[in-house]
Amino acid sequence: MTLTELRYIVAVARERHFGRAAEACFVSQPTLSVAIKKLEEELEVKLFERGGSEVSVTPLGEEIIRQAQATLESAASIKEIARRGKDPLAGPLRLGVIYTIGPYLLPDLVRNAIDHVPQMPLMLHENFTVRLLEMLRTGELDCTILAEPFPDTGLAIAPLYDEPFMVAVPRHHPLASRASISSAELKQQTMLLLGTGHCFRDHVLEVCPEFARFSSDTEGIRKSFEGSSLETIKHMVASGMGITVVPQLSVPADHGTPDHPSLLRYIPFSDPVPTRRVVLAWRRSFTRYEAIAALRNAVYQCPLPGVRRVTD
Structure with missing residues (x-):
């Protein structure tokens, strides 16, 4: 054996x-x-x-x-x-990140880690929440950055930030000039969703539960499209195929400026604003506590525009 x-x-x-x-x-x-x-x-x-x-x-x-x-x-x-007798910051840290966080957090996070803890290179892996949790349990990963909720697996968890959602619409859409929008107003829109397996899909369905009933044998399926990534969906929204909901950090910092005209408009939700809590999770048996603290500090040193850092 x-x-x-x-x-x-x-x-x-x-x-x-x-x-x-x-x-x-x-x-x-x-x-x-x-x-x-x-x-x-x-x-x-x-x-x-x-x-x-x-x-x-x-x-x-x-x-x-x-x-x-x-x-x-x-x-x-x-x-x-x-490894306990060694420097806990010396050596790679194997970090898993879900698909809807990685592209928007990792560039700044890796840069900060290189600047402040160059002896601790980040070995990165993007995947779905379920797969990352499995890799964490089996020791293939040291820690993961996820969005709550996820199954209780007895992991140690530290909150990082609360991230609001935004509505992305084509720039000529009737809603494009709105200062804010309620989730109820999305019911009659063509909604483009991430495919099954993405936790952010579940978050969107909590905001717009009527889209959860769509299946291949209902008329409603004509109102939705399932994409493999947020960026793919954004391009389809820009082409006029519908609208979508995105996390705040996926919104380009310079969108819609005169120097960077955009095909999309991003509209905030009116209160209550839907959000997701992003957390850092690791096995309780993982002994490199200083490495976890250094990674968390590197996240807090990222710009994170529009989100609320949680330091509890």
């Missing part, structure tokens, strides 16, 4: 699919399948039911996978304990 085999069975249990699990582990599907079969033969138990389009975990397999998860966390802790 090896840690690699344990990572494989945890990945299959998470993905419920051998192909996707192999992709997540950066190995071929045959390699993953052979390793899991070898482990099943060694343990003389069946971990997964293989049938249909989805893999299911056997009752005994559920217990073994929970223990495998705990073992992977313990293995990660051993590596951290071994």
